[in-house]
Amino acid sequence: MKYLDEYRDADLTRKLLADIQKTVTRGWTLMEVCGGQTHSIIKSGLDQMLPPEINLIHGPGCPVCVTPLELVDKAIALASRPDVIFTSYGDMLRVPGSARDLFAVKAAGGDVRIVYSPLDALEIARKNPGKTIVFFAIGFETTAPANAIAILQANAQGLTNFAVLVSHVTVPAAITALMDSPDMQVDGFLAAGHVCTVMGFWEYEPLAAKYKIPIVVTGFEPIDLLHGILECVRELEAGSFQVRNAYARSVTREGNKPAQAVIQKVFEMTDRAWRGIGVIPMSGYRLRDKFAAFDAEKRFPEVQTIETKESPVCISGLVLQGRKKPNDCPAFGKECTPQSPLGATMVSSEGACAAYYRYGRYGK
Amino acid sequence: MIDKPNLLGWTCPRPLQNYPTIVMGHGAGGRMMADLIEHLFAPAFDNEWLGQMGDATKLDKSLFGIRDSSLAFTTDSFVVSPLFFPGGNIGELAVYGTVNDLAMRGAKPLFLSAGFILEEGLPMETLGRIVDAMAAACKKAGVKIATGDTKVVQKGHGDGIYINTSGIGVIPAGVDIGPANARPGDVVLVSGTMGDHGIAVMSVREGLTFETEIKSDTAPLNGLVEAMVEVSRGGYYPRRGRRPPAIHCLRDATRGGLAAVLNELSIASKVGIEFDERNVPIRPEVNAACEMLGLDPFYIANEGKLVAIASEAEAGTILHAMRSHELGKEAVIIGKVTAEHPSLVVAKTAIGGSRIVDVPAGELLPRIC
Numbered sequence: 001m002k003y004l005d006e007y008r009d010a011d012l013t014r015k016l017l018a019d020i021q022k023t024v025t026r027g028w029t030l031m032e033v034c035g036g037q038t039h040s041i042i043k044s045g046l047d048q049m050l051p052p053e054i055n056l057i058h059g060p061g062c063p064v065c066v067t068p069l070e071l072v073d074k075a076i077a078l079a080s081r082p083d084v085i086f087t088s089y090g091d092m093l094r095v096p097g098s099a100r101d102l103f104a105v106k107a108a109g110g111d112v113r114i115v116y117s118p119l120d121a122l123e124i125a126r127k128n129p130g131k132t133i134v135f136f137a138i139g140f141e142t143t144a145p146a147n148a149i150a151i152l153q154a155n156a157q158g159l160t161n162f163a164v165l166v167s168h169v170t171v172p173a174a175i176t177a178l179m180d181s182p183d184m185q186v187d188g189f190l191a192a193g194h195v196c197t198v199m200g201f202w203e204y205e206p207l208a209a210k211y212k213i214p215i216v217v218t219g220f221e222p223i224d225l226l227h228g229i230l231e232c233v234r235e236l237e238a239g240s241f242q243v244r245n246a247y248a249r250s251v252t253r254e255g256n257k258p259a260q261a262v263i264q265k266v267f268e269m270t271d272r273a274w275r276g277i278g279v280i281p282m283s284g285y286r287l288r289d290k291f292a293a294f295d296a297e298k299r300f301p302e303v304q305t306i307e308t309k310e311s312p313v314c315i316s317g318l319v320l321q322g323r324k325k326p327n328d329c330p331a332f333g334k335e336c337t338p339q340s341p342l343g344a345t346m347v348s349s350e351g352a353c354a355a356y357y358r359y360g361r362y363g364k
Numbered sequence: 365m366i367d368k369p370n371l372l373g374w375t376c377p378r379p380l381q382n383y384p385t386i387v388m389g390h391g392a393g394g395r396m397m398a399d400l401i402e403h404l405f406a407p408a409f410d411n412e413w414l415g416q417m418g419d420a421t422k423l424d425k426s427l428f429g430i431r432d433s434s435l436a437f438t439t440d441s442f443v444v445s446p447l448f449f450p451g452g453n454i455g456e457l458a459v460y461g462t463v464n465d466l467a468m469r470g471a472k473p474l475f476l477s478a479g480f481i482l483e484e485g486l487p488m489e490t491l492g493r494i495v496d497a498m499a500a501a502c503k504k505a506g507v508k509i510a511t512g513d514t515k516v517v518q519k520g521h522g523d524g525i526y527i528n529t530s531g532i533g534v535i536p537a538g539v540d541i542g543p544a545n546a547r548p549g550d551v552v553l554v555s556g557t558m559g560d561h562g563i564a565v566m567s568v569r570e571g572l573t574f575e576t577e578i579k580s581d582t583a584p585l586n587g588l589v590e591a592m593v594e595v596s597r598g599g600y601y602p603r604r605g606r607r608p609p610a611i612h613c614l615r616d617a618t619r620g621g622l623a624a625v626l627n628e629l630s631i632a633s634k635v636g637i638e639f640d641e642r643n644v645p646i647r648p649e650v651n652a653a654c655e656m657l658g659l660d661p662f663y664i665a666n667e668g669k670l671v672a673i674a675s676e677a678e679a680g681t682i683l684h685a686m687r688s689h690e691l692g693k694e695a696v697i698i699g700k701v702t703a704e705h706p707s708l709v710v711a712k713t714a715i716g717g718s719r720i721v722d723v724p725a726g727e728l729l730p731r732i733c
Contacts, residue, residue: 001651005714013715045717116570116657222715359719 007221016226021051023233029055029185031322034192035062036220042355044222057322058352060174061192063139064091065344065351068273070308071167072097077303078134079105079112087121088136090114095347098308118150125162134296137164142194145259148266151294163296169272171195172203173283179211188232190218193247200255204243212241219247276317316343319352326356386486391516408499413510421510432537436471439530445523449568451579455497460584462531463505467586468614470541471533475510478529483522505584538599545612546633548703551679553672556694558622559650562664576649583668588691595685596678610678615671620724623662625671626709627723639699640712663724
């Protein structure tokens with residue numbers, strides 16, 4: 001397939017691997033931030049082809065995985081209401097809440113529907129004026145513009161039966177939190193190409209300077225990833241800590257200005273809880289007061305009282321922080337499988353545990 | 365696919381009680397049900413066995429051929445939504461699904477049963493189109509519907525129509541095809557492109573449109589299997605002497621796609637299976653849809669494609685026979701059976717790495733971004 005096969009080319013892979021091998025002189029630990037990158041690395045077998053000096057750890061950039069359990073429970077409470085049609089991206093449906101998942105709500109008669117875009121949820125709202133349509137607005141900066149547009153459209157069209165359950169998070173705040181944690185061992189970051197397509201990479205420049213760590217904007221295909229790794233290793237070997245763009249076919253320094261403007265218009269920064277990590281200050285978006293009418297938590301205030309604690313067995317928090325590998329977990333592949341997941345990292349196909357399980361990394 | 369109902373075939377001396385849709389009375393066992401059978405099902409599936417109209421159909425033993433052959437018997441239920449999709453419909457699926465299950469044991473399918481569960485309110489025209497499609501599918505596959513049943517459920521208790529078909533076929537002598545028969549050294553073949561059906565249905569169900577329409581591959585595979593069996597049957601041959609059957613396993617790659625089939629076979633045969641991702645034929649538009657939705661084409665359903673495991677020595681002959689058949693033109697060898705990593709399926713990736721291709725966990729879920 002054009003524009004994909006070129007980035008999965010075996011010859012180019014060998015060449016880039018040889019370049020990395022030639023460049024590297026000592027061990028380096030790199031974190032790919034985004035779950036989509038983790039998925040691609042494991043699916044292509046890239047992690048097993050890299051020189052042993054390169055240690056990849058998998059970052060917190062899976063929106064499904066970092067959505068706190070409490071919010072999943074709120075979603076389940078909303079979806080169980082007979083006056084609500086609950087809409088969500090597909091892979092959120094299997095995330096276990098403290099008692100059950102959204103699939104179970106559906107089986108018990110709740111109206112839960114998979115949509116591919118919040119605009120599809122708007123369409124459902126137009127067709128079902130007697131119900132409130134709640135969209136589960138999760139994700140990083142990547143999905144925020146579409147969600148913001150849905151709010152703006154609903155507002156403009158006077159669609160009062162549409163609301164969103166917001167759990168938006170942002171990458172720079174996560175990198176800051178990781179770098180501030182005491183036993184952090186990451187030498188360099190591969191930043192998430194899709195997030196940077198929207199936001200640009202100027203935000204990362206002060207982080208690279210403050211923590212003296214190279215950050216390379218990286219894409220998602222094997223060749224993109226190798227390119228990002230090579231750039232990052234070059235920076236490290238040269239003792240430099242710049243922000244580099246290894247995904248120039250999609251990303252500019254300034255990013256997508258109109259998309260940023262739409263986010264600005266609808267959302268404002270707020271503290272957010274990250275599953276397995278805890279509350280990170282100013283690490284996500286919430287609806288501006290002007291759009292409070294579209295906030296599902298305000299529309300159905302009873303969900304605000306829901307409070308949930310995480311499972312004590314699951315180490316997904318450590319996995320999300322890159323401090324443990326999925327197969328370091330005693331429950332991995334035993335009590336915890338994609339069929340009956342203990343934590344969110346086993347649920348989403350972008351989650352590190354699911355990627356390890358699916359593509360077979362049983363105890364190295 | 366049948367676009368319009370063939371109303372010419374309907375003999376209709378008396379109108380069907382003037383109901384444009386199915387009503388509860390069509391399942392009540394009385395005149396209305398008799399009318400439905402007499403005017404719709406019987407003329408569409410017309411044959412001497414269904415014509416017996418008994419509580420059970422009598423099949424003469426001479427129908428099942430010669431000594432040393434065995435019977436194959438299977439059943440399958442069809443609950444697809446939407447009922448009509450690009451390249452097929454539930455009626456064709458109901459015939460081909462069961463025909464293909466029989467063919468995957470190397471059997472020549474002969475007779476089917478057809479059980480209909482109709483939802484009150486189903487338009488008669490829709491039922492007519494489905495029944496017509498089934499009649500045409502039976503003709504194409506060379507099978508007869510020998511017995512049937514109709515029930516009606518209340519509005520809201522069914523998806524328009526559910527169909528169950530069972531089938532009987534004859535396995536010729538010298539054929540021994542089963543999921544536990546794969547041996548190290550065997551090769552793995554597929555009969556064509558993977559993922560067409562699942563993406564075609566998904567595109568209609570989810571209202572996704574692509575530049576080119578993706579059509580389901582719904583087709584009866586018994587002809588293709590017959591051609592493959594013909595060139596590779598075991599038995600005693602005057603010039604070559606005793607020859608073991610060369611086709612060891614056959615599976616139509618339906619739900620769960622190629623990945624599910626290879627896993628089932630590797631587990632049943634206690635062998636490892638290796639294949640090269642680049643060898644698996646996938647239409648560019650199917651690949652594009654999968655990339656967009658975050659799905660893996662190896663896990664997507666097919667309705668007219670088979671996976672075969674055969675002895676390496678005969679693989680060339682079998683491949684040639686497949687490619688000479690209309691439904692196997694794009695057949696290829698994708699991998700091999702190995703004694704290493706028993707019960708695991710390993711894929712060589714496009715960039716030269718490797719990964720384990722696991723069984724699918726449950727419903728395929730599109731990724732968020």
